[in-house]
Amino acid sequence: MNIAIAGTGYVGLCTGVCMAHTGHYVTCVDIDEQKINLMKSGKSPIFEEGLEELMTLNNERLTYTTDYINAYQNADIIFIGVGTPEKKDGSANLSYVYNVAKQIAHNVTKDCVVVVKSTVPIGTNDKIENFIKSELKKPVTIYVASNPEFLAQGTAIRDTLHASRIVIGVENQYSENILRQAYNGFKDIPIVVTNRRSAEMIKYASNDFLALKISYINEIANLCELIGADIQEVTNGMGYDERIGDKFLNAGIGYGGSCFPKDTKALHWLASFHDYEIKTIKAAIEVNEQQKFKLFKKSRKYYESLEGLTVAVLGLTFKPGTDDLREAPSLVNVPLFVDDGAIVKVWDPVGSEAFKNAMEREHNSELNEKVEYCDKIEETLKEADICFIFTEWPEIKALEPKDFNNMKDVIILDGRNCYDLNVFSGKNIKYESIGRSLISGE
Numbered sequence: 001m002n003i004a005i006a007g008t009g010y011v012g013l014c015t016g017v018c019m020a021h022t023g024h025y026v027t028c029v030d031i032d033e034q035k036i037n038l039m040k041s042g043k044s045p046i047f048e049e050g051l052e053e054l055m056t057l058n059n060e061r062l063t064y065t066t067d068y069i070n071a072y073q074n075a076d077i078i079f080i081g082v083g084t085p086e087k088k089d090g091s092a093n094l095s096y097v098y099n100v101a102k103q104i105a106h107n108v109t110k111d112c113v114v115v116v117k118s119t120v121p122i123g124t125n126d127k128i129e130n131f132i133k134s135e136l137k138k139p140v141t142i143y144v145a146s147n148p149e150f151l152a153q154g155t156a157i158r159d160t161l162h163a164s165r166i167v168i169g170v171e172n173q174y175s176e177n178i179l180r181q182a183y184n185g186f187k188d189i190p191i192v193v194t195n196r197r198s199a200e201m202i203k204y205a206s207n208d209f210l211a212l213k214i215s216y217i218n219e220i221a222n223l224c225e226l227i228g229a230d231i232q233e234v235t236n237g238m239g240y241d242e243r244i245g246d247k248f249l250n251a252g253i254g255y256g257g258s259c260f261p262k263d264t265k266a267l268h269w270l271a272s273f274h275d276y277e278i279k280t281i282k283a284a285i286e287v288n289e290q291q292k293f294k295l296f297k298k299s300r301k302y303y304e305s306l307e308g309l310t311v312a313v314l315g316l317t318f319k320p321g322t323d324d325l326r327e328a329p330s331l332v333n334v335p336l337f338v339d340d341g342a343i344v345k346v347w348d349p350v351g352s353e354a355f356k357n358a359m360e361r362e363h364n365s366e367l368n369e370k371v372e373y374c375d376k377i378e379e380t381l382k383e384a385d386i387c388f389i390f391t392e393w394p395e396i397k398a399l400e401p402k403d404f405n406n407m408k409d410v411i412i413l414d415g416r417n418c419y420d421l422n423v424f425s426g427k428n429i430k431y432e433s434i435g436r437s438l439i440s441g442e
């Protein structure tokens with residue numbers, strides 16, 4: 001099949017490359033010329049394991065272009081994988097999706113199925129179909145189908161090629177057949193066929209359920225600290241029950257990323273638009289907002305303020321395996337440390353450059369000047385008065401107690417439960433994590 005993909009972010013590019021890997025001819029379209037040139041030279045614009053290798057392997061079936069006219073004219077199927085960022089009021093911004101829909105309507109020359117992969121509010125697929133039909137320039141038949149994406153960053157290729165399910169939301173047999181053909185090469189993956197609105201809802205309900213699971217376990221962890229239970233023992237005991245499952249029960253300083261924060265707010269907004277309050281999701285959002293500041297609050301136990309202190313921050317990205325910083329706890333904490341008077345030294349294997357840019361964008365150069373970007377963990381910890389861990393990168397998890405010896409005072413506040421408690425006990429280390437007992441260094 002001839003497939004065009006609009007948008008070369010995580011969803012668009014990974015879908016395109018995996019579709020090419022299963023034998024289709026894929027044209028990846030983006031408005032960003034620089035990005036297109038980078039991909040033409042065989043490089044991926046995003047840090048994602050295995051992506052560049054698959055781009056090289058399937059090079060003959062992949063085209064990267066800004067020429068959307070040609071791409072849409074020749075496509076049997078067009079996937080829309082552009083962003084739907086959060087608006088100030090929490091609703092989803094659909095302007096990128098509608099721009100692409102318009103370009104499609106103005107340029108298609110043959111019947112085709114337009115597949116919306118972007119996460120969009122329930123009812124959007126219906127509206128897009130009507131919009132495209134009203135904007136068509138040629139007498140062709142266009143159907144819109146919903147096909148939400150469930151990949152997680154860092155495991156995007158595996159999640160696409162070995163997805164837990166493929167959800168197809170269609171209103172007619174023709175669209176179903178075309179989508180089944182597109183996914184023909186994706187073996188042993190259950191296909192869920194439903195109507196468009198249910199497909200759209202499956203995406204939000206799934207993401208929000210996972211966010212809820214994390215906020216729930218974070219609250220249980222907070223209570224564990226107060227009553228002397230251990231969250232890891234607790235989740236281990238819970239996980240044997242198949243109805244609960246043993247995944248996504250890692251307590252920490254809250255979820256970040258491009259999906260959970262945005263999709264919880266979007267569903268909450270959508271519910272209130274229908275005069276309904278979705279209380280569980282509202283609570284998940286509130287808990288997550290609070291959780292981000294948990295380590296900062298813990299630091300007050302050791303220092304009344306961070307004024308004049310050297311603070312080491314290990315890990316900046318919202319999770320390991322990605323250079324993405326969207327909604328990362330580091331983004332709200334580092335400015336807080338600086339405002340509190342600290343000199344902040346940060347380390348991340350891939351996220352420092354993006355962090356620096358985000359700080360410049362969202363704050364000011366003056367604030368950024370108080371942040372020292374280190375190349376090595378050792379350099380970050382040197383002479384530090386306190387250390388905060390925000391991301392569980394393997395390099396950070398591999399640290400041993402002796403690696404913290406060059407700190408002025410060894411106080412470690414770990415937001416991702418990176419270490420076994422036994423490893424730190426009996427040493428001159430104060431170690432606090434989430435939902436577990438503290439090691440007081442005595």
Ligand code: UDX
Nearest residue numbers: 149150151152153248249250252255256257259318319
């Ligand atoms: C998520 C969904 O997993 C994916 O299915 C969807 O398509 C997009 O959103 P992603 O945001 O890439 O993917 O990462 P994920 O691994 O789900 O982690 C999201 C956040 O939750 C991270 O900040 C992570 O640290 C946090 N998290 C995850 C926890 O705090 N505890 C957990 O047990 C799991």
